[in-house]
Amino acid sequence: MRLLILGTGSMAHNHAMHFGAIKEVTIVAAVDPNLIRLQAFGLTHSIPRLFNTLEEAIAWGEFDAVANATPDASHCVTTLQALDADKHVFCEKPLATNYTDALAMVTAAQQSGKIGMVNLSYRNIAELSQARDMIRASVIGTPHHVEASYLQSWLVSKHWGDWRSDPAWLWRLSTKHGSNGVLGDVGIHILDFVTFGSDLDIDAISCRLKTFDKASENRIEGYELDANDSFVMTTSFSNGALGVVHASRWATGRINELKLCVYGDKGGLELRHWHQGTSLAICTGADVDDGNWQQVEAPAVRTTYQCFVDAVMKGDTQEPSFEQAAKIQRLLDIAMSSM
Structure with missing residues (x-):
């Protein structure tokens, strides 16, 4: 190719x-x-x-x-x-x-x-596919409650450089430069993380957005810093479960962390992916009474890049497809308009 x-x-x-x-x-x-x-x-x-x-x-x-x-x-x-x-x-x-x-x-x-x-x-994370497989196999029973977050700290950290002087970061804070803020930037990631990992579709969503003061008159050179920095949303899922999803660029000390917790009537699972590694844990069976969590290993998965190459070679679209991304974009539009 x-x-x-x-x-x-x-x-x-x-x-x-x-x-x-x-x-x-x-x-x-x-x-x-x-x-x-x-x-x-x-x-x-x-x-x-x-x-x-x-x-x-x-x-x-x-x-x-x-x-x-x-x-x-x-x-x-x-x-x-x-x-x-x-x-x-x-x-x-x-x-x-x-x-x-x-x-x-x-x-x-x-x-x-x-x-x-x-x-x-983030589909490249093996533990995300493993979580989905366990939920499909009813390892934790029927999901009733979901929590997810995407936390970054680049507005309070120089881990990836100083956003105040770098156009690669400044444009993400300005709607006039094409940014829809943290909702548009990482909202698609965390909503795909939630729906794919939990194997549940979101059927309703409500969202609060917040833009914090970051500079004098919230402007640096030609960049007006008006894009949202944080969001908190409540969701309901196709099976009746409820959920809370939030994201922020002000999460001091988190660098870049995604988390997914799914709680069912037979157990729970927790997936954490951050700069220090990835972990997947479950609490089921006899461990439920004592709140003991066991670590789960996950087999490797093909990357999105390899999936695309395979799809072109076979002439058959694979996931994540345009259709899936559009589905998430619809949710983001609803979240933006729910203010």
Whole structure:
């Protein structure tokens, strides 16, 4: 498979690294309007063809698929261009910035007959699939209560650099620069984490959003810091279970942590994924009375990158698909409008 990487920002390096390690893939080109960044990216990953625009790359045409690592607001228009050019697309999350655009992308992929998949990268966590398998096997019985969180600390930590002087972080705080805040940035991750891991669909959602003061007049140079920093939502699920999901960039000391707890009538499970590792534990059977939790090992799973390559080779879309990402985007739109 001949792959073109569209956009050469920070996430594009992950795409180049992961796809470059798959023997069926040859990275043949990259696209970015920033010439300096494009050339550096090409040198780093030994990419032979470099283009300033997607139109130039499409005119060249010597590629089969696109890894779309452009900013969120560009996902829709660039993906539609690639599909119209008869190319498969592996798009960074979120699929789009609203459900209408996401649905248009789903329709375009279906009509083109091409593979459309989304890099919901936490699907790569083996313990998440293991949790889903145990719930499907009724290890904890019928789920009644769900708790989930995605906690980051980059607004109070310099673990990944200083957001005050780095455009790679500042744009995430500005709606005028295409950001829907923490809800748009990691909301799709944690809602997919919840629904996939629990094997439950969300049928109702209510959300509170909060933007905190971060600078004088909440502005740094050309960035107006008006995007939401934290959210708390309540949910109900298709089987009648209730849940609480929250996320924040102000979670001091957490760096980057996802957590999922599912409590059923026969037991509970807890999945934690953070910078110090991943753990999955269950409390079932005789342990329920004493509150003892046992660690669970999980077999390895295929990465989203490998799933995309397999899908292209077989001509059959796999998960996470455009349809799944659009489904989550609909929930995010509802959450945004529930204020």
